[in-house]
Amino acid sequence: MHDNERALAVFIDFENLALGFQGRSGRFDIGRVLERLVEKGKILAKKAYADWNRFQPYTAALHEAAIELIEIPKRSMSGKNSADIRLCVDAMDLAYSKEHINTFVIVSGDSDFSPLVSKLKENGKHVIGLGMQNSTSDLLRDNCDEFIYYEDLGQPTPAVADVSSKLPESKQKVFQLVLDSLLALKRENKEVLWSSMIKETIKRKKPSFNEAYYGYRTFSELLQDAKKEGVLDLEFDQRSRSFVVTRFLGADTNEPSAASSEAPSGSSGEPPRRRRGRRRRSAPGRESAASSKAGSAASEPAPDAAESAAESPESDSQSDSGSLFGAND
Numbered sequence: 261m262h263d264n265e266r267a268l269a270v271f272i273d274f275e276n277l278a279l280g281f282q283g284r285s286g287r288f289d290i291g292r293v294l295e296r297l298v299e300k301g302k303i304l305a306k307k308a309y310a311d312w313n314r315f316q317p318y319t320a321a322l323h324e325a326a327i328e329l330i331e332i333p334k335r336s337m338s339g340k341n342s343a344d345i346r347l348c349v350d351a352m353d354l355a356y357s358k359e360h361i362n363t364f365v366i367v368s369g370d371s372d373f374s375p376l377v378s379k380l381k382e383n384g385k386h387v388i389g390l391g392m393q394n395s396t397s398d399l400l401r402d403n404c405d406e407f408i409y410y411e412d413l414g415q416p417t418p419a420v421a422d423v424s425s426k427l428p429e430s431k432q433k434v435f436q437l438v439l440d441s442l443l444a445l446k447r448e449n450k451e452v453l454w455s456s457m458i459k460e461t462i463k464r465k466k467p468s469f470n471e472a473y474y475g476y477r478t479f480s481e482l483l484q485d486a487k488k489e490g491v492l493d494l495e496f497d498q499r500s501r502s503f504v505v506t507r508f509l510g511a512d513t514n515e516p517s518a519a520s521s522e523a524p525s526g527s528s529g530e531p532p533r534r535r536r537g538r539r540r541r542s543a544p545g546r547e548s549a550a551s552s553k554a555g556s557a558a559s560e561p562a563p564d565a566a567e568s569a570a571e572s573p574e575s576d577s578q579s580d581s582g583s584l585f586g587a588n589d
Contacts, residue, residue: 266301273368274310280392298464299444309343369396453505
């Protein structure tokens with residue numbers, strides 16, 4: 261794991277999420293949450309807290325996502341909601357015992373977690389909050405380093421561009437996976453898109469990924485083929501001896517491409533060059549006329565001077581053409 265890569269611990273207050281889902285037609289989808297969080301880094305710990313007898317239909321999906329379910333006694337037995345204090349104790353224990361975990365994700369909208377967020381930040385941890393819009397406290401939201409609304413997860417991104425359907429199906433799948441990972445890195449404000457970062461993001465999103473399955477010997481070969489198909493642009497960094505993606509499909513779709521931005525300047529520059537060419541073609545006629553005049557005037561001792569005098573209109577016309585070309589430029 262790189263030094264600048266985030267190591268995440270996820271703590272889910274499931275009872276608070278259940279409050280947010282009251283009156284909604286859909287169900288909580290843990291897959292949408294984890295799919296967004298793996299873009300931020302490697303998830304090392306995942307725990308969810310609730311009285312699971314009340315939320316039995318959700319346990320299967322949580323188990324499949326490898327989330328540890330922490331059983332919380334019924335409120336009637338304990339007299340209070342003990343999920344909050346148990347979550348806080350586990351989070352602080354992990355913060356002190358596992359120094360390599362630098363990012364904590366609190367999946368809840370309860371303002372009671374604000375002191376926990378403050379203490380984690382005090383210990384140099386990056387804190388991400390995630391909750392429902394209608395059940396999230398402003399105090400918790402504003403205290404986190406980042407906050408993600410559940411409703412924003414899984415929304416289609418307008419910048420995503422599907423790979424051309426003319427390509428073989430295997431290439432479509434792997435290229436789309438590369439584009440999704442590039443877009444995830446852009447969302448995290450990564451300025452330099454190293455090939456190693458792209459592959460690590462793909463592995464987090466799809467741990468079974470192997471470029472050999474798609475017919476490539478190395479990941480660099482995959483990126484080079486994507487460049488050949490027009491999916492992305494690459495540059496080779498001599499210092500690190502690795503590739504850097506400089507542009508890819510779906511990124512900066514509102515900005516004109518280099519080809520389209522260069523087309524107007526070329527078309528606007530073309531007419532002045534034609535005008536200058538026509539003036540040059542007319543110059544030999546004037547030059548020959550000036551030579552004949554110089555030859556017929558036998559009394560003038562310096563025909564070269566006459567020729568230079570006759571050529572002066574040509575130089576004037578060329579200077580006029582140059583100024584016109586410059587004005588159009």
